[in-house]
Amino acid sequence: MTVRPRRWLTLALAPLVAASIFAAPAAPASADPDDSSSSSAQPDEKGDEIESNSTLNEVLESSNRKFVQAKAAVAKSTTTQKKLAIQINLAEAKRDSLVPEVNAIAAQQYRTGHLGAASFLLGSQGSDDFLAKAVSLEEINTLHDRKLRELNAAIDDVTAKKAALDAEVKQQQTNLVAMKKQKDAADKALSLVGGESLTGGFVDAVSKQAAPAPRNSEGGFSAEKCTVKDPTTSGCITARTLHMYQEVKKAGFNRFVGCHRNGGPFEHPKGRACDWSLQKSGFSVAHNADMKNYGNDLMAFLVRNADRLGIYYVIWYAQIWFPATGWHAYHGASNHKDHVHVSML
Known part of the structure; x- marks a missing residue:
């Protein structure tokens, strides 16, 4: 088988x-750090x-x-x-x-x-x-x-x-x-940028990067005196304020701006603040999309470069921003709907 x-x-x-x-x-936000009122001109x-x-x-x-x-x-x-x-x-x-x-x-x-x-x-x-x-x-x-x-x-x-x-x-x-x-x-x-309630969403998603302001040996920003000629008035500003002014201009924000102003307890008379208008001359409340968007974009540039420039606070459209606390409602004499205010350290 x-x-x-x-x-x-x-x-x-x-x-x-x-x-x-x-x-x-x-x-x-507490008391108004910029007690100036705006007017049409x-x-x-x-x-x-x-x-x-x-x-x-x-x-x-x-x-x-x-x-x-x-x-x-x-x-x-x-x-x-x-x-x-x-x-x-x-x-x-x-x-x-x-x-x-x-x-x-x-x-x-x-x-x-x-x-x-x-x-x-x-x-x-x-x-x-x-x-x-x-x-x-x-x-x-x-x-x-x-x-x-x-x-x-x-x-x-x-x-x-x-x-x-x-x-x-x-x-x-x-x-x-x-x-x-x-x-x-x-x-x-x-x-x-304070949420959509502040900008309506119409603001540049990114901003140009500003050149950093000089710092002290410990990496901070020392107090500066008003010793530099203000390019916007006959007064004076600090070196750090001038640097900020130049960087904002370099970023393309070329409408009317005023920095030094006599009188008052806040930063303008100390040469540490500037008001950036929404138009080529004088101040006027934002009454069209171009003005509002210009303010939005300028505000965003300042906030995003605050650490590089040594910014103290920014005010825009009834809101105030501090680096340490972010955005809060602002109730000053001016609602800042006609300009962006920036104060420097």
């Missing part, structure tokens, strides 16, 4: 293969980079759109992770249920074929016994091969699902970082 040849070497390797499954990866489709001509509204819209998108991605990722976790549990259960079966079959293979297939078959007590033994070996090997394939497939399934879960977790972390980044960008853009 002819017996189909087999790869009998797998019999001896079976226990090692069965044991190797355990190497699979494991589951992973700076995250898209290109990424997180903000274009120089973008307005606050555009930045907020882009940031909010990206925030919602990232939030949706996080929610989707969370759902996917839950599904993958269930699939991993099922795959691991299948793998674990196959381990004893494979080990049992491997043990039976080892016992049955211990003397070798040839001697095992030659020890038959007749043709019927030979046939029974041959069929037994064939069935054991077939069953063993099938169970090994099932076990290896289960191990691969668990490994693949765990890798997918790891990738999903990593992507979710990226989405969470993106979501926080967009929220922080919107919060910062709003807080710097």
Whole structure:
């Protein structure tokens, strides 16, 4: 009788293969500081980079759109992770249920074929016994091969699902970082310029960077006297005020401005303040979009460069900003809707 040849070497390797499954990866304002009254006479489709001509509204819209998108991605990722976790549990259960079966079959293979297939078959007590033994070996090997394939497939399934879960977790972390980044960008853009209530959103999203004013040896701004000729009046200003004046002009804000003014307890008579008008001469309350936007952009430039220039506070449109406390409602003699006031340290 002819017996189909087999790869009998797998019999001896079976226990090692069965044991190797355990190497699979494991589951992973107070008083008015400027008491003078007025009279008539700076995250898209290109990424997180903000274009120089973008307005606050555009930045907020882009940031909010990206925030919602990232939030949706996080929610989707969370759902996917839950599904993958269930699939991993099922795959691991299948793998674990196959381990004893494979080990049992491997043990039976080892016992049955211990003397070798040839001697095992030659020890038959007749043709019927030979046939029974041959069929037994064939069935054991077939069953063993099938169970090994099932076990290896289960191990691969668990490994693949765990890798997918790891990738999903990593992507979710990226989405969470993106979501926080967009929220922080919107919060910062709003807080710097007093929120949309102050600017209506019409303000440059970015401002030019001013050259830094000289500091003392300790890194601070020492008090300065009014010793420099004021380019806007016949009075005097401090060197730091002159630097600020020059940097604002350099940034393109070239409408009427007045700095030194006699009388009063605040910074103007000390040469430490300037009033930046919204028009080419004199002062007039903002009565069109051009004037309001000019004031918004000038205010934003001063606030964003406050640390570099040594600014004490900024007043604009009934709001006052201090570096230490941010924006607050301002109730002075002038509501500062006709000019931007800046005081220097």
